[in-house]
Amino acid sequence: MNPVLNVGAAPVATPWFFYGLAAAAVISGLLVITRRNAVHSALALIITLLSVAGLYLMLYAPFVAGVQIIVYAGGIMVLFLFVIMLVSIERSVKERQFNRIWPVGLFASCALLALFLSAFSKGKALLPERMVQLAEGTNTEDIAGFLYGRAGRMGEYTFAFEIASLLLLVAILGAVIMTKKKI
Amino acid sequence: MVPITTLHYLVVAAALFVLGTIGVLTRRNVVIVLMSIELILNAVNLNLVAFSRMWGNLHGQVFAIFIVVDAAAEAAVGLGILIAFFRNRETINVDEIDLLKW
Amino acid sequence: MSERTKEQANVLPDPASYVQGTKLDKLTHSTSNLEFETPDHPYLDSNELIINMGPQHPATHGVLRVILKLDGEKVLGTECVIGYLHRGVEKIAENRTYTMFNPYVDRMDYVAAVSNGLGYCQAVEKLLNIEAPPRANYIRVILTELNRIASHQLWLGTHALDIGAMTPLFYTFRDREEILKIFEKYCGARLTTHAFRIGGCQYETYAGFEKEVKNFLTFVAPKIDEYETLLTTNRIWLERTKNVGVISAADAIALGVTGPVLRASGVKWDIRKALPYANYADFDFEIPTGQNGDTYDRYLVRMVEMRQSLRIIEQAVNGIPEGPIMAKVPKVIKPAVGEIYHSIEAPKGELGYFIVSDGSTQPYRLRVRPPSFVNLQALDVMVRGMLVADVVAVIGTLDIVLGEVDR
């Protein structure tokens, strides 16, 4: 069996794709927290988000990937850039970038990383070796089944979904009220 | 080459999560702190989707969508606060935001 | 002040009496919106922006520089910086004889050069106390009104282009071309015509002049309807012009605004009717006025003015008398000591010439009252509190020519 011939039918989740996307995500994540200029940070964050969307696609979650691109990259990041432009940042670029307790923060985060890694290495045996094949073709329908219910029954998350819409409404009102000069 | 397992995704997510916490704990610029929070949320999402793949059901993906909704709300409100704050104090440094009222 | 100008001052009607429906005691200058508005919220302004519009800008009609103070897109105030096209026309006049200076006035409002020449020639004629013969006056009226149409067409095209409608520009320029052809045939120049001389006209009309002008009248009337079909009821055009750049009649009078801008605010003030010069008194035409004083009304007023000009030209062409075209003018023009102010209704408003003569061959002082310059003052009043896009619309609707503003 030639591995190349198999590609058309098999998923394209070759390890190279994974390593490339993971490296892009982590490196640009590093750029996000180290750049002086907030716009550069935002651009790096966009690359991270798109890489993570690619990882979702590799995990057979195309709908989540689509939502990630639309909501995060197309919506939230535009909002971020918008705000960065509104608040003039010429001054903040020249200022000190890290706060006084940065060694403490760095140490705590590194400790967290060590905790994660030790947990992973210890608990490696708990994770199943093989991944379950998810139906990619009906991914959207299945998620819709969870959110809206299917065949006349309420979905498992319909109530939570409605609450989420309420949350968004409250967030919209809150944002409008806070940013308006005069109400 | 080693096939990609759930653990690989978990490591990437952990790295992103730690980068996010470093950003939140050390940066002064509120905008970048908010972006770091987005990094953290993304790491969590990646974990959820990876576990969803591992167990072969979609609950993780549904949760990921809820977290995206939450992130949108958080960004809107957070940036709203930021703009209101900037109007009042002309600063976006998080360690200068240390008064409950003025 | 000479006897004649005093007499003129007595005859001059009070512009305030022309205001329709406005009580005279309300005609005081309202200063409320003339000060820089301080934001009434206690915040520091995070996004106040100073923008330098011009002198190199596609929509400032030349080299006008407008410094805009913006809050986001909202205009908090403007400051016009002029003088980029200053050539010292008034000073040049002091070093030229009256005849030699005549071509210079064409270079002020180069869009309406004929009107400029008419005003200057009539002012000097008044100073010399001579009258142009009737046939010369008829030719003058025909050419001046043709020029008014040409000027309004140019205004319409550029104004529409500023607001984003590209196409009317080309239509108006196509039709303006016909007017320029008539000018070229009459005096050899298209833009800076130098058509008139002190005491009348130098050139007799060419053969077929009347016919060509009549042809033009039948040609252009449907074209004006064509412009109107493109714009008058266009939703976007209405939204962009209605209630944009509003100036009240009181403010307009206080700022000295004249011409279509004043008439659109409801003041029925047109020097052709109020103080008839040349032989405008012979013709039957109407003065269109608006009610709201907004950009749309100014647009409508100018459109009607074009049609009224067509009426005047038609009457003039049909009634053009035979006779001399030049009055008896001394070879060397040496007016008596004295001063004169004469103004005409140029396409853009009141164009006045104030000439002080010390009895020599050159004016002692010549001062021009250019309509564009005075109208431009109203810009700040009109755009305050509006958006950046409205600044462009208002500059367009004021119909300024920077050659005339800067002189």
Added chain:
Amino acid sequence: MLNYIMSYLGSPLTPGQAGNQFWALIYVLIIFAGVSVVVMAMNWLERKALAHFQIRLGPMRVGPHGLLQPIADALKLMLKEDIIPAEADQFVFWVAPLIGLLAAFTVYTVIPFGPSQAVSDMNIGILFMLGVSSLGVLGIVTAGWASNSHYPLIGALRSSAQMVSYEVAMGLAVVSAILMTSLNTAGTGTLSMIGIVQAQQQQGVWFLFKFFPLGAIAFVIFAIAMVAETNRAPFDLAEAESELTAGFHTEYSGLRWSLFMLAEYAAMLAVSAIAVTLWLGGWMRPFPNLLSGPAWEFIFSLFPGLTFAALAGFTFLGTIRMPSHSFFKIQRIGLGVFGLLLAFIALVLFIIAIAGRNADGSLAARTREGIDYVYWFMFKVAIFMYLFIWYRATWPRYRFDQLMRVGWKVMLPISLGVLILTAIVGVLVK
């Protein structure tokens, strides 16, 4: 070895999926080149059509009737100095046009030119498309910011606000079309671009005419929003020449500026393709069910050839009407050759149409079908392209607050209402 290559290239092509990476790469290259050529042609067409709207001739000097003008333009732009302002943020300034271009071109990976004429058939096709096309705004925003100048900044702010606002109405209109795909026996819709067209085929009606006038209203909303989304007149506030000199690309010059133009035109084509796919039946010819049968099939398959024949005819007419002066000799020859080329293409298309008139699965028949699909798709897109030019010649520009008012207070409620009504009617019909 040869057998291996043959088997690799001949691996079965599932609908919408290019079979293997090789074909995917070929498709991508064809689409990239094709879109670039179409953009150049659009450039010429827009200038010519706009000129004729405005009683001008447009480009006439470079080539016969200015046919080579796009090439001359491209050459000029490539040779121009690439100026980066001293105070600009160098990196962001450099990367901004690329973001817009990438976003505009990535969209084409899911556009179905035919049932199997697509790079990929994504399960989330329309979602992907909306998401990626919304990334285009990032290019504009970063360009405006990186220029470090006031006009571009205002242009960028305007355009980002505008695109984000109109995306809402656009998305709701799209959702109402997607809702219509679910009105089948299974009760499940689809987000796949190919699936959407196939749903229209099954239901036997373009979604434009479905639940008249609901589908039409949603279509009109989308048609307006897509003009705003691509920053074209009358919504071209972001690059309003008379207000902001050139908006977000004021400081750009040369090749970098042309990348913005390329992205803009590619985005126009992309949104038109979405509209065609969602409401106008995608690759389907008119009346595929009503006028079915081999005879009708054959008549409709003559259309591509007829179109090119008509174009060739116009070209020959232009050759005849050219002034008989020695100055025009070369131009006349050039135009004649161009006409011959068009006539040759028409001939080839006719031959294919006749050779493949029997739907027997032979190569000729498959080629004929493929040409028909792509032709009808491009034909519908071309109508939208003409509309874009027509809008530009006819209307003045909206003001910013009016634009926002139209977006939020008119389009959004109407599209919401249409969505709800579509759902109600869909349930009632069932």
